[in-house]
Amino acid sequence: MEKKYIAHINEELKTEQTVKEHSENVAMLAEEYAVERFKKIAYVTGLLHDCGKYQESFQKRISGSDIRVEHSTCGAIIVKDMSENKSRYPLGILSRMMEYCIAGHHSGIPDGGTTNDYETDPTLTGRLKREFEDFSRYKEELEIPELDEKDFLQFLLSDCDNSEEKVLDKIAFLTRYLFSCLVDADSEDTANFCRVGERPRELKGDFGVALDNVNQRLESFQVETELQKARALLQSQAFENAKTTAEIYLLNMPTGSGKTLASVKIALERVILQKKKRIIYVIPYNSIIDQTAEVFNELFQNNLEILRHQSTFDYENIDEMDEDYKEAAKIAIENWGNTKFIITTTVQFFESIYSNKRGKLRKIHNMADSILIFDEAHMMPEKYLQPCLQAVAYITKYLQSEAVFLTATMPDYLSLIRKYAVTDSKIINLIEDKSLFKKFQKCNYNYLGEIGENELLAKSSLSPSSLIIVNTRKAARKLYKKISGKKYHLSTYMTALDRAIILKNIRKELKCLEKEFPDFKNVPEERQITIVSTSLIEAGVDLDVYTVFRELKGLDNILQAGGRCNREGKREKADVFVFELLDSKKKAISVEMDITRDLLKKYDDISDSACIEEYYERIFSLKEDSISQNTMHCICDNFRYIPFKKYAENFELIDSRTVSLVIPRDEKSRQMVADLKYKQTVNERNLQNYTCSLYKNELDDLIKQNVVDDFGTGIYCLTNLDYYDEEIGLLFEARDYLL
Numbered sequence: 001m002e003k004k005y006i007a008h009i010n011e012e013l014k015t016e017q018t019v020k021e022h023s024e025n026v027a028m029l030a031e032e033y034a035v036e037r038f039k040k041i042a043y044v045t046g047l048l049h050d051c052g053k054y055q056e057s058f059q060k061r062i063s064g065s066d067i068r069v070e071h072s073t074c075g076a077i078i079v080k081d082m083s084e085n086k087s088r089y090p091l092g093i094l095s096r097m098m099e100y101c102i103a104g105h106h107s108g109i110p111d112g113g114t115t116n117d118y119e120t121d122p123t124l125t126g127r128l129k130r131e132f133e134d135f136s137r138y139k140e141e142l143e144i145p146e147l148d149e150k151d152f153l154q155f156l157l158s159d160c161d162n163s164e165e166k167v168l169d170k171i172a173f174l175t176r177y178l179f180s181c182l183v184d185a186d187s188e189d190t191a192n193f194c195r196v197g198e199r200p201r202e203l204k205g206d207f208g209v210a211l212d213n214v215n216q217r218l219e220s221f222q223v224e225t226e227l228q229k230a231r232a233l234l235q236s237q238a239f240e241n242a243k244t245t246a247e248i249y250l251l252n253m254p255t256g257s258g259k260t261l262a263s264v265k266i267a268l269e270r271v272i273l274q275k276k277k278r279i280i281y282v283i284p285y286n287s288i289i290d291q292t293a294e295v296f297n298e299l300f301q302n303n304l305e306i307l308r309h310q311s312t313f314d315y316e317n318i319d320e321m322d323e324d325y326k327e328a329a330k331i332a333i334e335n336w337g338n339t340k341f342i343i344t345t346t347v348q349f350f351e352s353i354y355s356n357k358r359g360k361l362r363k364i365h366n367m368a369d370s371i372l373i374f375d376e377a378h379m380m381p382e383k384y385l386q387p388c389l390q391a392v393a394y395i396t397k398y399l400q401s402e403a404v405f406l407t408a409t410m411p412d413y414l415s416l417i418r419k420y421a422v423t424d425s426k427i428i429n430l431i432e433d434k435s436l437f438k439k440f441q442k443c444n445y446n447y448l449g450e451i452g453e454n455e456l457l458a459k460s461s462l463s464p465s466s467l468i469i470v471n472t473r474k475a476a477r478k479l480y481k482k483i484s485g486k487k488y489h490l491s492t493y494m495t496a497l498d499r500a501i502i503l504k505n506i507r508k509e510l511k512c513l514e515k516e517f518p519d520f521k522n523v524p525e526e527r528q529i530t531i532v533s534t535s536l537i538e539a540g541v542d543l544d545v546y547t548v549f550r551e552l553k554g555l556d557n558i559l560q561a562g563g564r565c566n567r568e569g570k571r572e573k574a575d576v577f578v579f580e581l582l583d584s585k586k587k588a589i590s591v592e593m594d595i596t597r598d599l600l601k602k603y604d605d606i607s608d609s610a611c612i613e614e615y616y617e618r619i620f621s622l623k624e625d626s627i628s629q630n631t632m633h634c635i636c637d638n639f640r641y642i643p644f645k646k647y648a649e650n651f652e653l654i655d656s657r658t659v660s661l662v663i664p665r666d667e668k669s670r671q672m673v674a675d676l677k678y679k680q681t682v683n684e685r686n687l688q689n690y691t692c693s694l695y696k697n698e699l700d701d702l703i704k705q706n707v708v709d710d711f712g713t714g715i716y717c718l719t720n721l722d723y724y725d726e727e728i729g730l731l732f733e734a735r736d737y738l739l
Contacts, residue, residue: 005054005137006062010194017193019053020141026050029185033365034178035399037155040147041094042181047142048075049102049182054135073127074135076103080128093156094149096640097171101179103127104644105186109179109356112641125641159397159422165633169387172632172642173394176353180364184335187362200331201324203305205278205340210304211268217299218261227256227569230439235262238430242266245274246428247396248403248417252410253431254440254607255563260292260375263406264299266430267371270402279371280342282349284379285539286310286496292375293343300341307332309344334359336366346380347653353391356648368399376539377405377413378556381653386420386628389413393421408563409556411616420628434609441573441607442566443548445558447600448579456549456579457482460530463547464523465510467531469538469561470551475581477728480532485525490533493729495663497689503541506531510544520546537564544568548576554592555599555615559607591622659699660691661708662717663724677711684715692730701732 007022009015027046034042052058052071061069076099082088083095100109103124113123119130156174160166192199223232234257242249249266253259267279281296283289289310296306307329332339352360353367372395374380380388395401405413414427451459457479460466470476473491480489488506490499509529517523531537531545535553538560550561558578566574578600595618596606603611620627628634630651636642664673669690676682694702699716702708707720718724722734 005059005141007050007053008190008193009062010196012196015193019050019138022189022193023047023050023138023142025189026182026185029188030181033181033185035368037152037398038174038178038181040145041098041152042178042185044144044147045098045101045178045182046185047144048078048098048138049105049186051075051078051135051138051142052132054137055133057133070130070132072106073103073130074132076100076124077128077132078138089147089149091149091153093171093639094147094152097175097178099128100124100175100642100644101182104179104356104358105183106358108358108648109175109361109644111643111645112636112638114641159424161423164637165631168633168636168639168642169390169631170394171639172644172647173353173390174398175642175644176356176361177364177368177399179358180361183358184337184362184365187335187358200327200338202338203307203325203328203332203340204302205304207268207272207304207340210300210341211265211272213299213301213303214261214265214268218258218265221258225569227439230436231257234258234431234436235265237433238262238266239269241428241430241432242269244428245426246402247426248392248405248413249428249430250410250413251404251406251430252434253406253408254437255408255559256440256442256567256569257408259406259408260295263373263375263404264296266404267373271371274371274402276371276401277369278336278340278342278366279373280336280344280349280367281373281375282344282346283375284346285536286345288375288539288541289343289345290500291542296341296343304341305329305339307336307339307342309333309336309342309348335362346374350384350388350391350653351651354387354648354651356644367395368401370401372396372401372403373406374403375406378407378409378411379539382623383626384630384651384653385416386631387651389417389421390631393417393425397422397425409559409612411620412613416620437607437609440569441605442569442571443562443576443607444573445562445600445606446575446577447597448577450582451579452582453479453482456581457530459577460547460549461525461528463528463545464517464520465513465529465531465545466547466549467533467537467543467545467561467564468549469533469535469557470581471535471553473534473729475551476532476534480728483530483532486527486529488529488531489728490531490537491729492534492536492693495665495690495692495729497665498726498729499536500689503543506543542567547574550576550578552578552580552593552597554590554619555596555606555612558596559612562607592619595619657695658693659696659716660693661699661702661730662687662691662715663721663730664690664717665721665724673717676713676715676717677709680711680713682713682715687715694730698732707734 005019006016007019008017026049027043030042030046031039050071052074055069057067058069058071061067079095079098083090083092089095104110110122110124113121113125117123117126119126156167156170160170223229234253238251251263271279283292293306293308305325336342352363355361392403396403417425417427460468468479473493476489476491480487488502490502513527513529535557538557543564544567545565548561548565550558562576595615599606599611599615632647662673664670672682672687707718707723708716709719710716723731725731
């Protein structure tokens with residue numbers, strides 16, 4: 001009887017899957033997942049990925065022997081040998097891409113290494129020098145098709161302007177994409193074989209009904225005031241221009257013009273017209289996602305089920321959610337498949353592209369054939385701007401997707417994408433005529449220069465409701481303590497849960513104030529509201545105060561702050577006062593602040609399009625080096641030695657100088673901390689709403705005071721709640737000493 005080579009065993013069903021069956025299944029799935037140009041390449045990669053399981057030692061292991069067997073490198077060796085003996089892939093580029101993917105399909109794409117690496121090194125070069133037991137049985141069981149490497153090389157060189165740097169960046173991206181097709185196919189086939197019971201359902205979605213809902217909502221808005229008419233005209237202009245096919249659409253609309261709803265209508269129309277698979281809505285902050293998801297859920301009802309993927313949201317924590325939907329969502333989050341509408345963060349999106357890990361990279365192939373929306377697109381991190389723009393350009397140019405960049409303060413992304421990513425990306429400005437922008441200029445921006453804290457608070461006390469935004473948490477806390485009367489404080493020294501509660505209370509108070517004093521005149525001192533916050537309140541937080549005070553920062557920050565007052569234009573103009581604190585011990589200096597200070601003096605209205613254009617033009621001309629500093633070609637010049645692992649470990653969109661601290665403030669969080677302490681295990685995502693952020697040196701100081709412990713897990717928890725205050729957050733001395 002011919003020997004069977006086993007890949008997997010389903011212990012419950014007592015069934016076996018052969019290496020041949022698994023390899024062919026993965027090859028076909030990978031081919032199905034890939035876009036047309038990559039189908040054959042994905043098929044071959046899938047076919048060869050588990051050839052190491054033909055080793056006798058692996059067969060002993062799967063039969064119960066307690067031995068460790070490396071199998072993932074074997075398929076990569078097959079590809080390398082074919083390339084070196086010129087029987088296949090003689091140019092070496094296509095073979096190297098497949099080698100990275102096959103060798104890394106369990107542990108993640110490895111670093112390429114150097115020619116001097118030894119077989120003991122974990123790099124691809126080192127691993128390919130290792131010797132293995134005979135696994136040649138694959139030759140009898142698997143039929144490997146030919147690939148046209150010359151055609152692929154022509155494709156690689158296209159759109160790269162004869163730049164070796166651009167070619168290398170493109171190879172790195174496409175290798176991750178190929179890896180995504182492979183590992184998701186591998187995971188899917190393994191899950192299908194090992195599954196006991198029914199497969200979870202897909203998340204439902206009817207784009208047509210969802211579009212009807214959006215159109216009904218747009219039609220329900222009144223078009224009577226000048227502002228309402230301008231809003232409708234701007235949206236119509238965007239909708240008309242979006243009928244033209246492009247790869248990237250730039251939707252530059254002022255605050256209050258209905259950008260979010262307009263972007264969703266455009267996305268739904270494009271996804272239906274172009275028969276795309278899904279919409280992915282990318283947002284910079286977790287706090288904005290909560291608000292956006294609420295709007296979309298109410299808008300779509302059950303006609304388009306939303307998948308949320310963010311660090312502060314866990315389906316396990318939502319008790320009132322339908323269990324059927326919850327199970328479907330938990331599966332869909334793994335690879336963004338089986339769903340039609342995803343809301344995620346900028347961090348999740350780009351770290352899923354620039355990771356080297358199987359779990360994260362599974363998602364890339366499901367970013368293909370999609371409509372991507374980047375809300376607050378101006379907030380793409382400057383030091384990672386080139387890799388972020390490259391990713392969007394590659395996905396839209398090579399993976400058949402379309403993207404919408406959405407913001408009120410749009411940098412010149414047309415020029416930036418063509419300079420730093422793909423030269424011939426097809427990009428369309430959806431708003432060409434900006435003459436209506438003046439209708440949305442609802443604020444007077446006044447530069448106060450340097451001002452003392454007491455003078456600032458005296459000025460803010462003249463307003464029925466005021467929002468003071470400062471650049472540091474310590475400044476926010478100091479000002480808050482000086483304010484008398486009704487006051488609120490927001491900063492990341494507070495947990496997300498406490499911030500949400502305070503924002504809810506602020507909105508309630510502002511509504512009551514407006515209802516009682518519709519003209520905002522003669523508001524008694526005890527009813528006046530003062531909010532002190534850091535910049536976390538600027539983007540996407542739905543607040544409408546009477547006056548805003550903003551400490552000098554970048555122009556985009558100031559304009560975002562202006563969006564927190566006179567949102568509906570009920571008053572002709574509201575005031576936004578820009579100030580610099582006189583008695584700051586350590587005054588921050590930045591290029592953004594210097595340029596903004598100049599523009600405040602130069603322009604009567606800094607929200608004017610010309611001012612915004614000048615701001616970004618000056619910023620990007622001064623920061624050319626930092627824009628490209630974290631791109632792959634800066635640390636590598638040879639496709640054979642791409643440091644995928646090293647690059648992924650250093651790719652951090654969020655400042656790593658800050659760390660998280662868990663504040664156990666209710667029974668649920670106390671139980672999770674107890675589990676962490678005594679069982680050494682907890683779902684970190686469940687803790688997110690109970691965490692605040694602080695600098696590493698601040699954490700070290702609290703550890704010295706014996707009020708913080710990680711119980712040996714690396715997850716730090718506050719153990720003395722005298723060091724936390726609901727109003728202002730984390731304290732660095734116990735409350736008793738502060739009285």
